[in-house]
Amino acid sequence: xGYTVPPHIRPLRDRVLRFVDDxxxxxxxxxFGGGPEATELxxxxxxxxxxxxxxxxxxxxxxxxxxxSWVDYAYVNEVIGRSDAALHVxxxxxxxxxxxxxxAATDWQREMLLYPAVRGDIHVAFAVTEPDxxxxxxxxxxxxATLEGxxxxxxxxxxxxxxxTTSEWICVMCRTEGDDVPLHERFSMILVPASAPGYTxxxxxxxxxxxxxxxxxxxxxxxxxxQHLLGERGQGFSLFQTxxxxxxxTNCMRWLGQAQRAFDIMCNRINERQVRGGLLADKQxxxxxxxxxxxxxxxxxxxxLDAAEKMDRGEQARVEMSAVKTLAANMLQSVLDRxxxxxGALGVCDDSPLERMFRMARIxxxxxxxxxxxxxxxxxxxxxxxxxxxxxxxxxx
Numbered sequence: 365x366g367y368t369v370p371p372h373i374r375p376l377r378d379r380v381l382r383f384v385d386d387x388x389x390x391x392x393x394x395x396f397g398g399g400p401e402a403t404e405l406x407x408x409x410x411x412x413x414x415x416x417x418x419x420x421x422x423x424x425x426x427x428x429x430x431x432x433s434w435v436d437y438a439y440v441n442e443v444i445g446r447s448d449a450a451l452h453v454x455x456x457x458x459x460x461x462x463x464x465x466x467x468a469a470t471d472w473q474r475e476m477l478l479y480p481a482v483r484g485d486i487h488v489a490f491a492v493t494e495p496d497x498x499x500x501x502x503x504x505x506x507x508x509a510t511l512e513g514x515x516x517x518x519x520x521x522x523x524x525x526x527x528x529t530t531s532e533w534i535c536v537m538c539r540t541e542g543d544d545v546p547l548h549e550r551f552s553m554i555l556v557p558a559s560a561p562g563y564t565x566x567x568x569x570x571x572x573x574x575x576x577x578x579x580x581x582x583x584x585x586x587x588x589x590x591q592h593l594l595g596e597r598g599q600g601f602s603l604f605q606t607x608x609x610x611x612x613x614t615n616c617m618r619w620l621g622q623a624q625r626a627f628d629i630m631c632n633r634i635n636e637r638q639v640r641g642g643l644l645a646d647k648q649x650x651x652x653x654x655x656x657x658x659x660x661x662x663x664x665x666x667x668x669l670d671a672a673e674k675m676d677r678g679e680q681a682r683v684e685m686s687a688v689k690t691l692a693a694n695m696l697q698s699v700l701d702r703x704x705x706x707x708g709a710l711g712v713c714d715d716s717p718l719e720r721m722f723r724m725a726r727i728x729x730x731x732x733x734x735x736x737x738x739x740x741x742x743x744x745x746x747x748x749x750x751x752x753x754x755x756x757x758x759x760x761x
Contacts, residue, residue, distance in 0.1 A: 367665065367666060367669060369439050370436075370439070372436075373432075373436045373439050373440065376418075376421075376440060377439050377440050377443060379416065379418065380418055380421075380440055380443050380444060380454070381443040381446075383412075383413065383416070383418060384443055384444065384446050384447055384450050385446070387409055387412065388409065388447045388449050388450045388453055389446065389447050389717075391405060391409075391449075392447060392449055392717065395449040396449065396720070398575060406449075406452065406453065409453045410452075410453055410455070410484065413453050413454050413455070417430075418454055419454060419455045419484070420454075420455045420456070420458075420482050420483075420484075421437065421440055421454065421456065422437040422440075422441065422456055422459045422614065423455075423458075423459055423462055423482050424463075424466070426466075427462060427466055427478060427479065427482050428479060428482045428483060429462075429482055433672075433676050434613070434672035434673070434675040434676045435669060435672045435673050435676055437614075437617070437672070438613075438617045438668055438669055438672045441456065441614060441617035441618055441621070442617050442618065442620040442621040442624070442665075442668075443621050444456055444617075444618060444621060445617060445618025445619060445620060445621025445622050446621040446622065446624065446625045447625075448622075448724060451618065455482075455484050456614070457527075458481050458482065458484075458487070458488070459610060459614055460607045460608070460610045460611035460614065461481065461488050461490055461535065461607060462478060462481055462482055463606060463607065463610055464535075464553075464594075464603050464604075464606045464607035465477060465478045465481070465488070465535075465594070466478060467595070467603065467606050468553075468594050468595030468596075468599065468603055469594065470591070472591065473555065473594065477533055477555065486531075486532040486533065487527050487530055487531040487532060487533075488531060488532070488533045488534070488535060489525050489526060489527045489528040489531035489533070489534045489535070490525070490526065490534070490535050490607065491522040491525040491528070491534050491535065491536045491537065491581065492505070492522070492537045492604065493522060493523055493524040493525075494506060494507065494520070494521060494522055494523065495521060495523045495580065496521070500733065500734050500736070500737050502537070502551070502601070502604065503547055503548070503550075503551075505537060505538070505539055505551060506520055506539070507519065507520025507521070507522065507536065507537070507538045507539065507583060508520060508538055508539050508540070509536075509538035509539070509540045509552065509554050510540075511540070511590065514589060514590045515587045515588065515589060515590060516538075516540075516554050516587070516588050516589075516590060516592065516593065517585055517586070517587055518536060518538055518554060518556065518562075518583045518585075518586040518587075518588070519583055519584065519585060519586075520538065520583050521566075521580065521581070521582050521583070522536065522580070522581050522583070523569055523578070523579070523580035523581070524569060524571075524578045525578065525579060525580075525581050526576075526577065526578050527577055528558075528565060528577070528578075528579050528581055529565060529568070529577050529579055530577065531558060532557065532558055533555055533556065533557055533558065534555075534556045534558060534563070534581070535553055535554075535555055535556075535594060536553070536554050536555075536556050536583065537551055537552075537553055537600050537604060538551065538552060538553075538554055538600070539551055540552040540554075540597055540598070540600075541597065541598055545598060548601045549598035549601070550598065551598070551600035551601055551604075552593060552594075552595075552596075552597050552598060552599060552600045553593070553594040553595060553599070553600050553603050553604075554588060554592055554593055554594065555588070555592040555593075555594055556583070556586060556588055556592070557588070560586050560587070560588060561586070561587070562583060562584040562585045562586040562587070563581065563582070563583055563584075563586045564581065564582045564584070565579045565580070565581050565582075566579070566580045566581065566582050567579060567580050568580075571727055572723040572724070572726060572727055573723060574720070574723060574724070608732060608733070609675075609680070609681075609685055610675075611732055612685050612686075612688075612689040612732045612733070613668070613671055613672060613675065613685060613688070613689075615689070615692075615728065615731075615732060616664070616667075616668045616671075616688050616689060616692040616693075617668055617672075619664070619692045619693065619695070619696045619725075619728065620661070620664060620665050620668060620692070622696055622700075622721055622724075622725070623657075623660075623661045623664070623695060623696050623699045623700075624661065625717075625721075626657075626696075626699050626700045626703040626718065626721060627657050627658075627661060627699060627703070629703055629707075629716075629717075629718065630653065630654075630657065630699075630702060630703035630706050630707075631654060633703075633706050633707055634650045634653075634654065634706055637706075644706065650706065653702045653705075653706065656698070656702070657698070657699045657702055657703075660695040660698060660699060661695060661699060663691070663695070664688065664691055664692040664695045667684065667687060667688040667691060667692070668688055668692065670684060670688075671684040671685055671688050682741065682745060683741070683742050683745045683746060686733075686737075686738035686739075686741045686742050686745075687738070687742050689732060689733065689738050690729075690735045690738040690739060690742075693725070693728040693729045693735070694729065694735070696725045696728065697722070697725040697726060697728075697729065700718060700721055700722040700725050701722065703718050704718050704719065704722060
């Protein structure tokens with residue numbers, strides 16, 4: 365495959381790029397500022413995106429989306445990624461949760477949650493991480509759900525429940541089975557309405573100094589009907605992986621857009637800034653910054669497209685997904701760090717978008733599995749291939 369944007373997807377990608385650069389990036393101070401003004405502008409931009417056919421582009425057609433392939437979506441999502449605010453303006457934030465719902469939802473759950481979530485009529489948050497458990501290993505989850513008659517009774521505490529303050533439903537991963545069941549079959553997904561008695565948002569969690577809408581939530585004898593179980597009992601881990609794989613890949617796509625924006629800002633600064641009677645562009649260290657950033661972005665981009673191509677072929681691409689998630693997150697942090705260094709004092713204040721982008725980039729090395737987990741997986745999977753006599757020939761992958 366090639367790595368330039370194919371002709372069939374170029375027009376859509378260009379339309380999205382213009383929308384981001386013309387309508388979203390200039391309005392970031394308002395959109396990130398919060399309050400009624402931000403909400404009003406966000407709703408206006410969403411209406412514009414829908415009117416232009418730019419909504420839910422990565423969602424399958426069967427659920428009401430545009431139905432782009434993973435590779436085509438990579439080319440579009442990398443320009444959506446130029447601004448974190450664009451994630452919600454184009455409805456792309458719900459792809460992974462909707463794919464999970466699509467795998468297991470009943471007809472009732474599709475009508476109540478899936479289709480409204482694709483349309484953006486409701487938000488569905490996803491609750492796995494807990495404050496008192498090492499969430500890099502989800503088998504540590506302590507939140508329980510017990511079936512009493514025709515109701516599930518949920519008790520526990522979750523945090524980093526992204527979007528919970530603005531969500532009508534929360535998909536909660538709970539332990540529902542005993543020790544007599546295999547470890548990875550002890551957990552289930554249960555759908556909890558935000559209006560359920562006993563469910564409360566205890567506090568907002570400010571991440572890297574950002575008002576991030578990742579609150580800590582309490583489940584105190586929360587009762588929901590038995591039909592709120594998503595899929596089968598003990599299917600929680602399987603559904604979790606259905607959501608997590610696409611989430612990692614779509615994030616990496618967007619990080620390419622963040623890196624491209626940072627690279628543009630850095631290179632323009634280097635070409636314009638006068639230092640000691642000459643341009644920064646004449647300094648070998650600045651040329652090194654450009655070289656390092658170029659090679660890192662290009663390598664990450666090729667890995668993203670390779671993983672996307674394998675997903676389109678129906679492969680799990682476990683090695684590729686873990687490798688690119690770790691590499692892309694570290695790449696983005698490195699590129700932003702150089703861009704900030706080039707800007708000096710301007711780079712670390714909010715007159716520039718770089719400082720906010722950098723804070724978010726540091727978070728990405730933890731979300732959807734920390735670096736260490738993915739590095740370990742890549743090593744184990746490849747060594748297993750050699751141990752079983754297959755090896756790992758890059759040209760055949």
